[in-house]
Amino acid sequence: MVVRGIEYRWRESHGRAHTFERFREPGILETFDDARLTEEAGRHDYIFNRDHHAPGRERARSRAALDDISSLPEAERPEVLRRREWVGRFLALVEAGRAVRTHAGATEAIAVIAAELEAERLARLGEGGEGPKQRVDAHRESAEAECPPVRRPSSDGLLRWTRAFVRGGRDPLALRDRRHVSSGHHRRLDPGLERLVAGAADGYLSMERPTIDQCLFDLKIAVRAANVEREREGLRPFACPSKKVLTKAIGGMPKARVHAARYGAGSVENLKSNEDGFDVTWIGQRVEIDEWEVQVQAVLEKHGVWQRLDAEWRKSAGRVRLWACTALDTASRIVLAMSLSRTGNTAENAVSCLAMVVSDKTRLARWAGAQTAWDMSCVPTLIVTDGGAGFKSDAFKMAAAGLHANIKLPPAARPRGRPRVERFFRTLELHVGGRLPGRTFSNPVDRGDYDSAERAAILETVLRKILILSVVDSYHCRPHRGLRRETPIDAFERLDGTHGIGAEPGPTVRRNALGVDRICRTGPHGVGFLDLTYRSAALVRDFNQRGARDATVRVDAMDLGCVSVLIDGEWETCVCRDPGMQGTSLAVKIAADQDLRRRFKAKARVRESVVLDAIAKTKELVEAGVEQFGLGRLRPTAEQLDRIEAALASRYVPPWERGTHPTLEEVMADATPRGTPFTGGVVVGGIDEVDEETSPVGDGAGTADAVAGAGAAPPPSPPDDGRAEDGGDGDDGPVSDEYVEFEEDDDA
Structure with missing residues (x-):
């Protein structure tokens, strides 16, 4: 029995309790009850094979050089099954007392068994029975191919098979012949020519990375030089091997050795399979985060001015490429976050992406015009990133530690360590990049005569909306090949109903872990940030004891309803006096203030004359009072x-x-x-x-x-x-x- 990679052999059983000994560690015993055995039997790595360690079966596996009959090559299976049929019938005759295990007894048994097999064969062909013929002559050839004539073994062969079968614990592997260990094959090439082929194959292992065709030319030159020497010695010249022979020789070398010789020893890590981190069953168990430079150039715009610019001025506007820091849940393939920034590999963008992972992003989706909600959030258990500066920063590590999440940094230059998010970037590039003007390319050859900067016609704000739409309404709602054609949003709902999602950290934990620190002044009314005032009982006591002072305030840009103030080394939550700020993000606040400022400024122009008249009347009243009292x-x-x-x-x-x-x-x-x-x-x-x-x-x-x-x-x-x-x-x-x-x- 193999349980979780550990091999056991059975020792004894008492009722429903069974004692097993570790095969590789003799003397270590473990007890399994029926309930645990039933639970382990449902795992994919559970193996149970009765009498696997019996002496006879071990001898059979050693003789056949195989661990299981299912590993037997297909070409050898008919012969093993034929021998199994003859030995089984012979042992049945011996046990029935109708034959003995001698040469004479084996000869008699062979005649009896051959007659039985021939009768069964004719019956399958439809010729042995008394009824009508079941097969027509047109099908006779194919029927005989299915039921070949009976081949009789010799008496020595039958006895040898029987002894091997019995000694092998009646395991069919004991009947495998020894041709698989034979080394009597004939060489196809002369030893001298094989050395030349091996030398040409070694030339393929170079940092210059020559092609197989170039190595074939080197082989032809070596063969020609060897033939000159052979002609002097009176030997027959070599015929140059084909490209197929050289390719086979190169393919026979270890793949890791070839890759290390051509790309460097460090690149061998990319050939290793992903053995950890992909056995995920619930949402947030493994979240991959990486940055991607959007392959589209966007046009910079200035709010309030762009609509008044003519075509020439718009062409002269600056161009920018956005960086998308994206978090992808491995289990459901849901995009949990996409933080867009003009600069890449920054700690601010990495922390902002992590803040989006634990937040509801429906308002952002509505701003982009999406029809599907983007309310998927979770607290990640394991975060897998690349080696970018933003992910190595102390700010990102502290933010992850505040959420009690573990960070894993795969080796550098190994995208296989986070394949899901890397494949998502490729998908997004195919779905978005080919539709927008101003796209960029990976190299000048692919770009050709395409001028990305000249053809850029998408405003930065529009590009942000397009990327969000591509994720929320397109990617989340398309069948995913990695999910067996299930859409990511359906997979998220299914896993949520099956395993659930870990409890959200709450606004206080999210703010303390992911917030931004500011220095603000406290006062009798509380602490101010922007044009908002926040207060709490702890802040009242602090002001009464210390008076007004500069305090560290931590703000969550996703929710301005509360802030955290550092008082005596502890973060105290202070509530905004404006109840309408609960759940309001900083971006919404800034946009609303800008809109109000524009509207109030327009109304102020209308009432400007009234203000000037009031100031003039005030001056007249002051001057009249001075004259009345004679004051100077x-x-x-x-x-x-x-x-x-x-x-x-x-x-x-x-x-x-x-x-x-x-x-x-x-x-x-x-x-x-x-x-x-x-x-x-x-x-x-x-x-x-x-x-x-x-x-x-x-x-x-x-x-x-x-x-x-x-x-x-x-x-x-x-x-x-x-x-x-x-x-x-x-x-x-x-x-x-x-x-x-x-x-x-x-x-x-």
Whole structure:
């Protein structure tokens, strides 16, 4: 029995438990129950062969140099089956007591067996029975070919076959003759000529990579030189072998040796078969990622300007070729991601491709005009890439580690390590490249007189849409030869229903693993990114403890609904205050802002005259106020600004909040302004800025320079009712040290 590549031999059984010993490691025993044997029997590598290690059967396999009767060459099968028929009938006669295993007994048995076989043959031909003839004469020749005449063996031959069959454990392999080990074949070529052919074949093993025809010319030259020597010695000249003989000699050499001699030792890796990574059964088990330069030149465009350019200016526009970083699921052949960029082998494009693998891409498909959804996503278990700089970068490795995915880098210059995605690129090139103007070619010979840059007529945005359409609506919906004519989208649904898909990482894990870091400023309203504000309870506590600071913010370009802020070494999720940003990508946000900016700018031009009139009226009102009060200075001094800041930092408590009922005079005093901006005084919560004698309020007189200085008398204190204000003892105290609390409204 062979289980998972390990060969066992049976030792004993007790009920439903069976003990086996490892054949290559004697002494190591393992027990298998019926349930496990049934499970292992369903595997493709399970082998069970009764009495395989019996001494007789091992002797038969050694004699035949084969492990199984099914490996017997087809040309030898009729003879082995004929011997098996004769030996079986002879042993049946011996067991029945009608013959003995001697020369005389074998001779008698041969006559009996020959008569039986001839009667059976005639019966098959329709001549031995009493009924009507079953075959016509026209078919007699073909019938005799199917039932050849009986050939009798000699008594020595029958006894020799019988002994070999019995000693071989009654295995038909023991009846194979020894002609397969015979070396008595005749040489077709003279030994000297064979050496010349071998020398010409060795000339094929060169880094210059000569052709077989060139090696044949070298062989003819060598034969001609050898014939000159043979003529001097009186020998018959050699006839030059044909190209077929030389080709056979080259083909008989090891393929790896030929390839290493012609292409270098490192290229031998490409000849190895793919023995690992292709036994996949579920989605995401193996995901191949690679980059491909799109074989089409696109025209660069500038939004908002392209439509106004004439034909000459459009021809002078720049050309660009896109790089498609693509991820392909091996089990279903679904394209999980295609990140398009103007530059290749970059870490940004590789990480962007990995982010698309774990995201829903239906919005991108709808933008391109696709009818089929592109919602296929998964968390890959194994990621197979090439040796590009983007895939070797720390950013890509960290992103894969954040998703708990393993990365495998096949040897360099070995596309067989990721054959599925390489074949997909070829398919995409055939389906797309031949239909678009401006396509490129692999070499100048294939290109011919085709001018790719001159014939480029596809805008970059249009090319991106065409590539997405080719994947979502064309490739996913076509029968795939590797899936036995099943479409990739049907295979994805089938595997999803059978094995399921691993749970999605969620927006937080995806953002922390694949996001982009930015430095943003925190404040009392939260942290800002673009024109959006994000906040959380952890950010409130951080602001109350540290105040405003620069913080690291990680943003997911696929979802601006939340960001992650690094606080004390941990990523804290902050939610956008605009609920409409949930699930909105950065590209959608930028496009919407550009559209709004264009529309608002057009409306602003219409209302520009209204704004100018408002500014003019404001200037007139200011000038009228200055003339009314006779003021000439509107700029406050530094000392006044210091007092204003101190006053704004204190808390003013009106009389009706002091615990006593205010009088009419106190109410009027609080309602009366104690200063005006035109004199440098500012109304700030009950603090007197100017003197009553110099105040212009009431009599309209006074000068601009009559401003209370640092030595002015303090304002009268309110009556003391035994209660102190917050942060003081009843007088104007120090600045309040209360924590700033975030409010839900915009006026916080």
